[in-house]
Amino acid sequence: MGFAIGSYCLGALAGCLIAGSLQNKYGRIKALLLSSIIYILGSIVLGLTFHQVQFIIGRVIIGFACGLGGVVAPTYLGEIATIQGRGILGTFHQLFLVIGLLLSNLIGLAWSTPPGWRLVMAFNGVPALIQCFFLTQVVESPRYLVSQKRIKEAQRSLQILRGPEKSVSVQEELDDMILLLLGKRVSVDENKDYIDTLSVTSPITEGIPPAVQRGDSTATLQSDPTTVIPPGPSHNTKKQTFRNSQESYGFLTLLRSECRGLALIGVMIHFFQQATGISGLVYYSTSFLGDTFGPGNSKYITVGVSICNLLATICAIFLINRVDRKILLMASLSGIAASAMLLVIGAYAGIGNLVAVAVFLYVITFAIGMGPIPWLLLSEFLPTYALSSASSAATGVNWTFNFLIGLLFPSLAKAMGNSTFILFGGFCLLGVVFVWIFVPETRGRSIEQVMAEKGILPRSPTTSS
Known part of the structure; x- marks a missing residue:
């Protein structure tokens, strides 16, 4: 069961690792179109599943499409936005992720039993078909075109x-x-x-x-x-x-380039996004909430959590251009750590209402900062020629730990119970320190300004890859 859930993340890891080279070679729009086509293929495989192996293969295919789109979509949004509108537009990426999560939960309430689950799986292809149509009406990223x-x-x-x-x-x-x-x-x-x-x-x-x-x-x-x-x-x-080439950095070149420090900051922020434990909370919320409220009620609380996530993400849209990114990140990480402690206390004290409140706070504090901002940051402080490789690396780290948490969370929960969230709370506190020391402020600032503050000149590395 853990591997079947985690296999989605393995596909996403493969997708994000290849996404950088694909979007550099063919452009942002064609890469997104390819992602949509793969989504449709994966939805067909899942909807027609007759064996566990086929189900896992379908999950891997869907994951690959998600990993590919998860790199290209934030890159594209960051490159087409104005400095003033960058935060709001970038947050829409996270907004539609949580809309999709809520929609899947609502569909699952009605169709989670055989044979309705096949419709749930096949529904993946519907948004992809819609996107295929609209991508034909969308212009290519100006920054990508300049780089070419x-x-x-x-x-x-x-x-x-x-x-x-x-x-x-x-x-x-x-x-x-x-x-x-x-x-x-x-x-x-x-x-x-x-x-x-x-x-x-x-x-x-x-x-x-x-x-x-x-x-x-x-x-x-x-x-x-x-x-x-x-x-x-x-x-x-x-x-x-100065850099005098349209060639984009490969992974090895990026690590030897002037942009490696900023790229590593982006990678670490994506690590901390998963280290909050949000994936475990989402994947297994029905299971561990069932221990407190009963299996018949837990699925409705899970839907309530998704609604709360959506509302909090909408609030983040209004905050993103009014509050510094660093403040939102540190407030988010601190809130998640506090929520984790409340969840553990409520579980051990047998206070079901406290557990429910802690879960809702967990989701709210994640949504206002650690949900949307990691997807924004790289496009806000890296130039186009370094962005694709850095985005692939950061998203690869994100999906790797997403997979590990999805795979290991049942075992951790069995061994440690709800004390597992103490571990996630500790990572959140480390994240607060990291953000305070290393992450540059990007709100209302151009890429050039952020690079200049760090003493970085746009230049060619001594070697290429």
Whole structure:
């Protein structure tokens, strides 16, 4: 039973590991379309299941689609959003996850017994079919197009996203993307995609050397190789090399690059998301709530938990642009730790109402911070050429621990009872310390600003992978 549940996460792990290369090679929209097609295939396999092995295979296929979409969708949302709207748009990813969770619980109430469960499994394909249609109406990510040096397409895509050309100018935003991703200023004309400007004498801003950021003087940008030479009294000033390629970082390259510190922060945040124990709570809530309220009532409490999760996620949409990301993360982790302790106390004292309250608080505090924010952060502080590999790595860690918790939670619960949640509470307290020390604030700030604060220049690594 534990492996059948966890097999979904194994498929998701495989999907997220390949997602980075797929979205870099074929683009965000085509990768999402592939994810939808795989969802439909998996739903057919599950709906027609006649053996346990086929059921597990169907779970793996659905998981693969989820892992693929789980990397590409947040990446796409982060790349198309404005700085002001990035938080709200990114939170919609988590919002629709919890809507799906609630919907599956409601469907399960009516169709959980044979042969209705086949309809529950087959229903996976319905949202995928809807997405296949709407993806044909969606523009590609401008940042991805710039990284591929398809500048005119990027300009058209950005204009569609931001509004009519008569009322909204996208040139400045496009220039910033080009400078960060290609390391050069370019201009578009009607006859070809772009023209390299061999030198720039105007100040270059965020994400560029500190002396230039402060406006001390101007910088010269040379196109081949692309370098920025900070001005100074001596001609021996060390050159700062900028990245001059549309090639994205592979995993090994990322670990040797200037972005490895930020990427590792993103990976750790995804680890702490699963270390909260939320997967165990979701997967097995009906089982352990049944010990307190009886198996006949526990499934209704589980639906109530999903409704609470949805309402809390909606609240997070209103908080995300009003409260710093770090504050929300630390408040969320602290609240989960406190909820875990209340759950353990209620279980051992035999206070059923306290257990129910603790479960609801667990979900609420998770939803306001640790639910949506980990999916936002990487796209808020990493440039496009480092984002895909970092997202794959972070999501891979997420799904690995999701699988381990789904697999081991029954054994832990059997050995430790509800004391298992003391372990998760301890991880949450460690997460508070980690966020306080290492995680940069990204609310209302551009990628270039966050990188500049960390002293990171967009440059090529010495080796490639």
